[in-house]
Amino acid sequence: MAFNLIIKPIAYVDIDEVVAWYEKAAPGLGKRLLNSVEASFKKIENNPVAFTYLIYPVRRFIVEKFPYKILYQEQEMLLLS
Secondary structure: OOOOOOOOHHHHHHHHHHHHHHHHHOOOHHHHHHHHHHHHHHHHHHOHHHOOEEEOOEEEEEOOOOOOEEEEEOOOOOOOO
16 A cells, blocks of 8 residues: 655745756756655655664664665554544
């Protein structure tokens, strides 16, 4: 069962800035970083408990081929009917 990943707006700002930096450094590298981050998000959504705790309750996922980490927390949502 896949989970929904909720990404805070400030994270998008950070991602945009670093993608632009990599793209300026080497054309195409920013796109590769973005693809790697998106793949990381999918892995977290598919199995959020698979990755280690940095400090409980924060988990850490290391982005492949780039020096970045994604920090996240699992939260249960209550559905009221």
